[in-house]
Amino acid sequence: MDALRGALAQRLARRVCKVCSTPVDGVPGDEQEARLEKTYGIKQTVRAHGCEACGQTGYRGRCPIIEVAVVTPAIVQLIQSAAGTRELAAAARAAGMRPMRDVAADYVRAGLTTLEEIDRALGESAQAAAPEAAAETETAPHILLVDDDVVIRKTARKLLENQGFVVVEAADGDAALKRLQTDDSVDMMVLDLGLPKLGGREVLRAVRKDAKTAGLPVVVLTGETEERLESQLMDEGADDYINKPIDPKRFVARVKAALRRAAS
Numbered sequence: 001m002d003a004l005r006g007a008l009a010q011r012l013a014r015r016v017c018k019v020c021s022t023p024v025d026g027v028p029g030d031e032q033e034a035r036l037e038k039t040y041g042i043k044q045t046v047r048a049h050g051c052e053a054c055g056q057t058g059y060r061g062r063c064p065i066i067e068v069a070v071v072t073p074a075i076v077q078l079i080q081s082a083a084g085t086r087e088l089a090a091a092a093r094a095a096g097m098r099p100m101r102d103v104a105a106d107y108v109r110a111g112l113t114t115l116e117e118i119d120r121a122l123g124e125s126a127q128a129a130a131p132e133a134a135a136e137t138e139t140a141p142h143i144l145l146v147d148d149d150v151v152i153r154k155t156a157r158k159l160l161e162n163q164g165f166v167v168v169e170a171a172d173g174d175a176a177l178k179r180l181q182t183d184d185s186v187d188m189m190v191l192d193l194g195l196p197k198l199g200g201r202e203v204l205r206a207v208r209k210d211a212k213t214a215g216l217p218v219v220v221l222t223g224e225t226e227e228r229l230e231s232q233l234m235d236e237g238a239d240d241y242i243n244k245p246i247d248p249k250r251f252v253a254r255v256k257a258a259l260r261r262a263a264s
């Protein structure tokens, strides 16, 4: 059973909102869509927008992208002999496993989700994508960084500033909401979940409820890896989430991707 668990991988892609999504006419909507069509080798079939039903996110519900390896005796033997990941993956594929990328592509073909969303969920092309988002725009994006942990704020600030972003900080949820009310220059928020006073989820809820900030991209920082939490966060309007401890490359790529999606 442990071996089987080890051979299962899952990511959650959000499902497009049935109320406001529209079919695609066959022409890529923008450069990013064209790039994703090329990366994944499939055409976009549906586009996400945003309405009241989906909290302006364009998505509601989810499609699990699951990769299950059929654990054959040959695979058990490989696991017992502590074979490398590549060897195991090859054996699993030979036994009929479908890679997550293929499963995700099916969801796009069926019009259940978008290329942007599977790209977010799988995080594949994010790192190779788009040169410097900050350098392209006239003014560098402002990022509100909300975390009660000084060390994490320091680390994240450094990473973001290295990318040319302007960083403002808040140490708790109240301060974050106050900042958003008074500062119009904030382009996105990186939000820790476990905040004192007002928790991260409450902050997210308040941000989505307020017309002024409803469209603000929010990337959530979480220490938990619980899959149910991930889907809850996405339902509540998080644009993405990043597990702590922060992996620098991944963190920067995901922040950039969220900004790029918000701009398109």
Ligand SMILES: [Zn+2]
Binding pocket: 017, 018, 019, 020, 021, 049, 050, 051, 052, 053, 054, 055, 056, 058, 059
């Ligand atoms: Zn909607």
